[in-house]
Amino acid sequence: MASTAKIALCLTGRTIEEDLELIKQYKDYIDMVELRVDYLDDDEKLFIRKFPSLAKIPTILTIRRHCDGGKFCDGEANRTTLFARGLAYADQDSRKNFTYVDIETDFDVPCLQDAALAFGTKIIRSFHSIESPIDEIEKKFRSIRKTGFEIPKIAFKPKNLQDVSNLMKESARIKDYEHIAIALGPLGLPSRILATKINSCITYVSAKNSPEDFAFLGQIDPITLTQTYNFRQINEDTSVFGIMGYPLKFTNSPKFHNENFKKRKMNCVYIPIRCENAEETVQFADANNIKGLSVTLPFKKDILKSGVLNFISETTGEVQAANTILKTCEGWKGFNTDVNGFIKSFLEFSGYRNLFFKKIAIIGAGGAANACAYAVKKLRGNACIFNRTLSKAREIANLYGFRYAPLNADYLYALEKYNDIIIQTTSVGFGCEQDSESNKKNDPIFFYEFKGFEKVFDLIYLPEKTPMLARAEKAGCSICNGSNMLEYQGIDQFELFTGEKY
Ligand code: NAP
Numbered sequence: 001m002a003s004t005a006k007i008a009l010c011l012t013g014r015t016i017e018e019d020l021e022l023i024k025q026y027k028d029y030i031d032m033v034e035l036r037v038d039y040l041d042d043d044e045k046l047f048i049r050k051f052p053s054l055a056k057i058p059t060i061l062t063i064r065r066h067c068d069g070g071k072f073c074d075g076e077a078n079r080t081t082l083f084a085r086g087l088a089y090a091d092q093d094s095r096k097n098f099t100y101v102d103i104e105t106d107f108d109v110p111c112l113q114d115a116a117l118a119f120g121t122k123i124i125r126s127f128h129s130i131e132s133p134i135d136e137i138e139k140k141f142r143s144i145r146k147t148g149f150e151i152p153k154i155a156f157k158p159k160n161l162q163d164v165s166n167l168m169k170e171s172a173r174i175k176d177y178e179h180i181a182i183a184l185g186p187l188g189l190p191s192r193i194l195a196t197k198i199n200s201c202i203t204y205v206s207a208k209n210s211p212e213d214f215a216f217l218g219q220i221d222p223i224t225l226t227q228t229y230n231f232r233q234i235n236e237d238t239s240v241f242g243i244m245g246y247p248l249k250f251t252n253s254p255k256f257h258n259e260n261f262k263k264r265k266m267n268c269v270y271i272p273i274r275c276e277n278a279e280e281t282v283q284f285a286d287a288n289n290i291k292g293l294s295v296t297l298p299f300k301k302d303i304l305k306s307g308v309l310n311f312i313s314e315t316t317g318e319v320q321a322a323n324t325i326l327k328t329c330e331g332w333k334g335f336n337t338d339v340n341g342f343i344k345s346f347l348e349f350s351g352y353r354n355l356f357f358k359k360i361a362i363i364g365a366g367g368a369a370n371a372c373a374y375a376v377k378k379l380r381g382n383a384c385i386f387n388r389t390l391s392k393a394r395e396i397a398n399l400y401g402f403r404y405a406p407l408n409a410d411y412l413y414a415l416e417k418y419n420d421i422i423i424q425t426t427s428v429g430f431g432c433e434q435d436s437e438s439n440k441k442n443d444p445i446f447f448y449e450f451k452g453f454e455k456v457f458d459l460i461y462l463p464e465k466t467p468m469l470a471r472a473e474k475a476g477c478s479i480c481n482g483s484n485m486l487e488y489q490g491i492d493q494f495e496l497f498t499g500e501k502y
Contacts, residue, residue: 004232005195006031007222010206012039022207023055029222032058038072048086058099061086068128083112090119100124105144117149129156133163137170141179153180158187161275161284168288171198185218186274193271196234228255230262234269241497242271244281245296250462253294256490278306292326292497300367309334319374321367324493338371341489349480350455355381361418363444364426365392368459372423373400384418409447424458429466438467452476461486
């Protein structure tokens with residue numbers, strides 16, 4: 001069985017002391033570090049030779065040029081001097097030397113390479129393409145690997161998921177020599193989390209507060225990698241699930257699913273897949289043997305229109321939106337677990353068994369609103385849909401025989417008629433600071449004054465209390481956020497993914 005990929009923390013401190021501090025902070029979550037000399041202040045560069053003895057952890061010596069995505073701009077002669085400084089006076093105790101040196105394919109200084117090899121420093125022979133993808137990965141690896149002592153590394157910026165898929169597929173095929181394969185940027189995250197599965201021997205991570213110019217690499221921090229994604233448990237037999245969405249900046253789903261896999265000792269991992277196109281994501285899933293996906297913004301409806309699903313469940317057909325897709329022997333199947341998640345959480349919160357005689361305002365008319373409207377209809381409630389784009393409100397209202405109105409102060413009178421229960425389903429307020437004052441931008445019904453009798457349910461779970469919910473609570477209303485709904489819909493997903501009772 002292939003060994004687990006090692007986790008290398010990129011050190012981007014301006015001083016050696018800062019870098020040592022980072023090692024202290026993350027030592028339990030990493031196997032090695034990469035000293036990025038190009039991030040060090042000039043006077044600190046004088047002392048790189050002593051770094052491995054201070055770090056007491058296997059270290060890669062890297063001086064990345066600007067053209068390869070680094071910060072070094074002082075020319076190749078100065079870079080050669082710096083490499084020589086790092087590799088000179090090798091110690092008999094190999095722990096006091098750099099374990100690896102990263103040398104680009106076009107940097108050919110035989111005496112440095114010989115010195116490295118003579119003292120047991122392994123060479124990572126790297127090729128970076130920060131503008132465009134590389135097609136023939138396997139061929140490229142073979143051409144980079146000049147001697148059997150070198151570990152070839154390819155890192156490139158993918159243009160789409162197909163590029164990431166190529167890299168992962170071809171890298172996984174190489175079993176006879178160590179190599180490193182990385183797709184850069186947020187699109188490439190699967191290649192980092194699944195490094196072991198694709199036989200890439202090192203995955204790179206960075207500290208949570210890394211410099212901003214590092215963010216384009218799409219690295220995650222070592223704690224998230226090891227705790228949220230159970231990286232060290234991933235092996236070639238691990239089943240992969242994920243969440244597709246765009247921009248997919250915040251999601252609690254990986255934490256939920258991976259924690260549950262871990263608790264039950266299931267050899268599974270759940271990863272984020274940032275994508276711009278539903279069809280392409282399903283092709284990516286097929287190519288990489290991904291068995292099931294959660295579907296989030298903005299693909300819940302698109303996934304049905306894309307024609308990639310061979311079957312859809314009854315609820316999915318009714319609400320015309322899927323939030324879960326599963327690969328079965330008969331093809332991809334679509335499900336909607338939002339409806340059940342909402343019903344369960346809402347009934348628990350309200351204490352109601354049905355919604356007879358209740359007048360309900362549904363704020364918003366997106367995919368989530370559709371699921372809530374379907375649920376309200378099922379529970380026999382009477383609703384009015386309020387939305388910024390009136391046509392969308394009309395579309396949902398017509399489906400279920402509800403009323404609809406524009407979402408603005410001119411229609412306050414309508415909201416005041418449908419205020420037994422207010423269900424907030426827009427994304428307004430999502431991700432805003434906890435305790436921020438309600439305003440037009442973070443509170444979709446800022447113009448409405450709560451009376452105190454309303455039951456107010458907001459699908460948003462981050463922050464825990466949106467400005468709208470905080471206002472409702474202050475007025476005496478009972479309130480509920482979307483975290484239980486998220487959990488309940490996640491439980492149904494978990495059962496679909498694993499075929500096991502939660
Ligand atoms: P969606 O299909 O994209 O719909 C977004 C809705 O928000 C639309 O009604 C849109 O109005 C409205 N909206 C966006 N920006 C607005 C603004 N500035 N002013 C007024 N209205 C605005 O998204 P979705 O899938 O329904 O998700 C909506 C929210 O529900 C998200 O925050 C999501 O996280 C949350 N959600 C939570 C759960 C859970 O389990 N707790 C499950 C699903 C969704 P227009 O039509 O005018 O654009």
